[in-house]
Amino acid sequence: MRLATERQLIADYGRRMTSDRLVVGTSGNLSIRADDLLAVTPAGHAYDTLTPELVCVHHLDGSPVEGELAPTSELPFHQLIYAHTDATAVVHTHSTAATVVSTVVDELPTIHYILAVMGGPIRVAPYATFGSQELAGNVLAAIEGRSGVLLANHGAITYGPTM
Numbered sequence: 001m002r003l004a005t006e007r008q009l010i011a012d013y014g015r016r017m018t019s020d021r022l023v024v025g026t027s028g029n030l031s032i033r034a035d036d037l038l039a040v041t042p043a044g045h046a047y048d049t050l051t052p053e054l055v056c057v058h059h060l061d062g063s064p065v066e067g068e069l070a071p072t073s074e075l076p077f078h079q080l081i082y083a084h085t086d087a088t089a090v091v092h093t094h095s096t097a098a099t100v101v102s103t104v105v106d107e108l109p110t111i112h113y114i115l116a117v118m119g120g121p122i123r124v125a126p127y128a129t130f131g132s133q134e135l136a137g138n139v140l141a142a143i144e145g146r147s148g149v150l151l152a153n154h155g156a157i158t159y160g161p162t163m
Contacts, residue, residue: 002066006032006039007052013091013163014047022093023047028155029072031090032163033082036060040078042069073131077139077157084140085147087159098156108150118158119146127152 001007010030017023017030026047031040038058041047045054056067060082062075072078078090101108108115108122115122125142128135139157143149148158 001053002057003032003034003037003039003055004052006034007055007057009163010039010041010055011047011050011052014041014050017091017093018047022095024094027094029074029078029092030163031072031078031082033060033088037065038078038082040071040075042067043072045069074135076131076133076136080136080140081143081157081159085143085159086161088161089163090157090159091163092155092157094155098150099154102150102152102154102156118148122146122148122150124150124152127154130154 009032013030017028022028026044029041031038036059038060040056040058042054042056054069056069056071057065058071059065060079062079074092081087081090102124106124110116110121123142125138128138139149147160148156150156
């Protein structure tokens, strides 16, 4: 099985996102880059039953390598983040707090020191339909110079060197 370690991490962190109440059901998604490959959560599969074998493996261009299920519909923003940053992992959550904040501000001021670590005030990417190229473009523009972004009416995305 290709990317066995990365696929196991995605399954483990998917369960953690659920227990930490950062997602509900099948919302949110995770990916890990390994060279020119990407391990990513499948579309529409609950994290509490996600196994490494069900995690999808794709080339960075989105073409499938391994896995029986379709990848998350949010694959486009994962691809753009990997293409334009030094990211090795991307996490997208639908936490209540992030979603609510994204409906009332265009930018979250640096109210905590961790936001300085993320590059400063956290921008809110304009709303676009989930899974669309428009949303991916909005994410890329808003995340420039940052390692996290809020999505208007939607949730949050962060990236970094590890999950």
